[in-house]
Amino acid sequence: MNEQIISLQTEVSEKLSAVTDLTELDSLRVAYLGKKGSITALLKGMKDLSAEERKTFGAEVNQLKEFTTQKIEEKVKELGEKEIAAEIAAMPLIDITTPSSCECGSYHPITLVQRQCETIFKTMGFAVIDYPEIVTDYECFEALNIPKHHPARDMQDTYYLDNGQLLKSHTSAAQNAILKKYGKELMETGKPIKAIFPGRCFRNEATDACHENTFFQMEGVMVDKDISISNLIYFMKTMLSEVFRKDIKVRLRPGFFPFVEPGFELDISCLICGGEGCPSCKQSGWLELCPCGMIHPNVLREGGIDPEEYTGFAFGLGLTRLAMMKYGVKDIRNLNSGSLKALSQFTDDE
Ligand code: DAH
Numbered sequence: 383m384n385e386q387i388i389s390l391q392t393e394v395s396e397k398l399s400a401v402t403d404l405t406e407l408d409s410l411r412v413a414y415l416g417k418k419g420s421i422t423a424l425l426k427g428m429k430d431l432s433a434e435e436r437k438t439f440g441a442e443v444n445q446l447k448e449f450t451t452q453k454i455e456e457k458v459k460e461l462g463e464k465e466i467a468a469e470i471a472a473m474p475l476i477d478i479t480t481p482s483s484c485e486c487g488s489y490h491p492i493t494l495v496q497r498q499c500e501t502i503f504k505t506m507g508f509a510v511i512d513y514p515e516i517v518t519d520y521e522c523f524e525a526l527n528i529p530k531h532h533p534a535r536d537m538q539d540t541y542y543l544d545n546g547q548l549l550k551s552h553t554s555a556a557q558n559a560i561l562k563k564y565g566k567e568l569m570e571t572g573k574p575i576k577a578i579f580p581g582r583c584f585r586n587e588a589t590d591a592c593h594e595n596t597f598f599q600m601e602g603v604m605v606d607k608d609i610s611i612s613n614l615i616y617f618m619k620t621m622l623s624e625v626f627r628k629d630i631k632v633r634l635r636p637g638f639f640p641f642v643e644p645g646f647e648l649d650i651s652c653l654i655c656g657g658e659g660c661p662s663c664k665q666s667g668w669l670e671l672c673p674c675g676m677i678h679p680n681v682l683r684e685g686g687i688d689p690e691e692y693t694g695f696a697f698g699l700g701l702t703r704l705a706m707m708k709y710g711v712k713d714i715r716n717l718n719s720g721s722l723k724a725l726s727q728f729t730d731d732e
Pocket residue numbers: 551552553554601602639641642645673674675676696697698699
């Protein structure tokens with residue numbers, strides 16, 4: 383083999399084995415194989431040789447070129463692996479078997495009962511509808527047969543915005559929109575209106591163990607031909623027995639609400655004191671849980687539904703009350719307290 387080639391090959395081997403980083407390696411690649419590199423120069427110089435010499439010399443130079451290329455490739459791989467190993471070694475050690483230090487959150491007790499009620503009503507064919515918290519006077523009162531200056535408004539003083547809108551004082555505020563929206567389908571196809579609409583409500587209220595200025599209700603309506611109080615009682619009973627998973631003592635009392643006729647108060651026996659009387663039930667042994675009634679003809683008419691042809695029931699379930707009963711929360715104020723100690727103890731029992 384040509385002397386020059388032998389010494390160049392030795393040089394390549396030595397220099398490449400001494401290389402410690404990729405930049406240095408690239409400089410060497412350019413020095414040997416680049417346009418002006420020494421191996422390239424050997425190839426270029428071949429034009430001055432005889433045909434015979436060129437054949438053997440050319441083969442040897444090509445061999446050297448291949449040798450160098452292969453050595454460089456091996457070195458690239460070696461240095462790359464070393465770099466990764468160094469990066470890994472510099473990383474902080476993570477033990478993936480260590481238990482996580484971040485605690486899981488829990489659902490708010492009202493969310494739990496709301497979801498449970500939604501599931502129950504969905505299985506009975508009710509749609510679950512979301513409705514805004516800011517509504518108009520018309521939606522909250524007028525459309526519900528509560529004209530301006532009606533005394534029933536006194537019970538529902540709420541928070542007013544400068545533009546005349548208000549924070550809804552009850553979920554009934556969605557009734558008119560729902561009757562209008564689904565009433566058309568009812569009249570055209572005969573499909574009954576069956577909807578529940580849970581939501582946050584607000585009242586200008588002096589707070590105590592059972593009153594809050596912010597609370598949750600879940601309204602429900604069903605409208606079709608021949609809907610009667612028996613339908614109402616059936617749905618209420620089914621829902622309560624599912625929520626509490628046991629027989630709950632209930633009582634129906636007449637109650638006045640301008641948007642239903644007749645109207646009722648559905649009370650359940652206080653589960654905190656067992657009906658003996660305690661601060662949560664104002665010592666009465668009963669808790670008002672679900673006012674309800676047959677939708678007033680004026681309300682149906684305002685929703686575009688002919689009260690001569692269709693009837694319906696409505697109920698306004700106190701979700702906050704229900705959560706208190708179900709989880710034995712004695713003071714309603716705990717629910718809005720943001721206290722994790724108080725609120726994280728509840729879990730879904732589904
Ligand atoms: N919206 C009433 C309130 O918050 C509760 C209510 C009463 C709702 C009777 C109803 C109903 O749907 O039929 O005081």
